[in-house]
Amino acid sequence: MTPLKTTPITAQLLRGAIELEHTEHGVLPHRLPAQARARGVDAQLAMSETQPSGVRLAFRTRATTVELDTLPTKRVYVGAPPRPDGVYDLLVDGRPAGQGSVAGGNTVTIDMSTGSVTTEPGKVGTLHFTDLPDVTKDVEIWLPHNETTELIALRTDAPVEPVPDSGRKVWLHHGSSISHGSDAASPSTTWPALAASIGGAELINLGFGGNALLDPFTARTMRDTAADLISVKIGINLVNHDVMRLRAFVPAVHGFLDTIRDGHPTTPLLVISPILCPIHETTPGPCTTDLTELASGRLRFRATGDATDPTRLTLTTIREKLAEIVAIRAADDPHVHYLDGRSLYGEEDTAELPLPDALHPDAKTHRRMGERFAELAFGGGVFGGTAA
Template sequence: MHETTLPIRTPLTRDFIHGALDVEQTEAGILPHRLPAWARVQCPDAQLAMAESQPSGVRLVFQTAATAVELDVLATKRVYSGLGPRPDGIFDLFIGGQLARQGSVQGGRILHIDMSTGATTVTGGEARTLLFGGLPPGQKTIEIWLPHDEMTELVSLRSDAPLDPVPAVGRRRWVHHGSSISQGSNTTHPSGTWPAVAAVRTGFDLLNLGYSGNALLDPFVARAIRELPADVISLKIGINLVNKDLMRLRAFGPAMHGFLDTIREGHPDTPLLVVSPIFCPIHETLPGPSVYDMDALAEGRLLFKAGGSADEGRQGKLTLGVIREQLRAIVGQRRAGDPNLHYVDGLELYGPNDNLRLPLPDELHPDAASHRLIGERFAGLLRSASLR
């Protein structure tokens, strides 16, 4: 952190934070979470813990006449063995709903991840200061979107004019659950994730419950969604069930029905979109698990490939094609008594022709341009669903 000349220090309270379900007090400051505390203790999985504490869709929102704002943060950077350094997380600053500034901080904690064993070690670090200066004068609403895939503890907030929190009252709430694609893997900045693109275009107040590697029909996620206020709910299900090789065909249907039943206990009439997987060539007909391409990794490139075989698919392992068929059938069966339930074919968001033009750079996750494409297409569906 550097010496500040900004005179007003504003306490960082829950009122300033949108898009989180919980805020944890840490030694450094406060840490937003995208799962409630009661749910986090039900699954002590390291990848889920990392994903839900990475603030995809989380924003600081306030009204102010300030022309300069400083935010001290303690970031946790990831370093993967065998790969080059990852870019620093980006902070997007919006003024009146328009992207106006971007910034990042270097340094912080370092999370070292061994790609071959999964072992992790953490190196300590210090908070750093992010300055947004030269902001236009006069009263305005500012949103600072936190990095979508970099755990960020908020330490201190300063400005040259008072900051007042902005309640989300009056805005339509969209609750979305999905995988790393929904969290934003391979896009470059937080408002560039496909849910953020759709939310900004439609004016929805986004709650992004996309957890990298963890869209797995976990009951605690369904219970969390059940208890939340929501005007529209969407569930993007499939890729993690395949690439984790977590579930067979016999278990998938009842688990999906149970997930929907739980949500409907709290939201009997809320528009609910069930979104099947986007196109992913390695898993269209081959089941998981997804494994690293070790030859590519030896060259410093991250690529995935399918670890399952066609014979295993015939024995009940899931593929993306099978999941699309099952989701379409499940939604069709339930719609007789649930007209606000809708099926969205993921191939309409990103299909084979899109893959020819915008291939998945690591064979699994879309790039920034594809995130934008998916978000723009989903925005139309979101508007339509919210009018029903």
């Protein structure tokens, strides 16, 4: 048996990360830079941006055995069913070739009824892939989209080198937990990952669970990140957190887009409104956990806002205003476009594929959304002809 050799994990072997932090154990991929993280980021965003949605190791090798030591951070919600271990997807020459998980690691316990959070440290685990074809090949290991993952060591039985530039266009996307990949089956099957694969684009996913809130530091991160195609999915978190009224919403969207345009003045920019979410179509937030359902072991959400208050945001209002905003901007910016999120998941989909917790799509819906987005945006649409 050929002894395994360790290759340092560097930025040259990672795609989809904005920055790497060197920790006492190894390296931690971040999806926001340190400057943004210093801008008063709350605990939920701090957790969300370290969950490596869209981040993958990518290297060229003849190795038949690959081992990856990681230190995952698992989440436990008090009263809710146990969450499965995060999934790692192995792709060989762009095709699915295996999956795995790493047990153990740190544990964060969250009580959604009180907001309390406790952390228990854990041990490093190892991911194993064996019997890979003994030929030179491009290997990708997609990290769990919903599990903070420190990378400790990469070992193989043949040398590793970075994959040469493919020439594919870089697609930079920002959105909520739906874009982050909540309830997708695996990291390469979130709707943005699927759309990027179909469209032949390199994905940088800035989908942050619960945190698509028009934060200026997110806009600045997008401004400063090289990209050929950009999209922003706006709405659901503004409603379910009830953080903004109509008066503030319109200028905040303009300001967010203005900041992106400071760094990408002519890059195709797609503004996407929310997918259908029946609990928030005409009822504002805040959105809360249904404690009755939680007591029965089911996680579901409900809207609690005052539907008679015209100043408060609903998904219906947000779609109307986003369409108006893009129309105004398109008068002097021919590269900005609007996509109604209901074209990805709408009324006709709810009977067949209802949102299991009333908020997040399941794995089948992620696939449907990814395929539809690829057709609408890449297949001759906004991004059509621009992805290799």
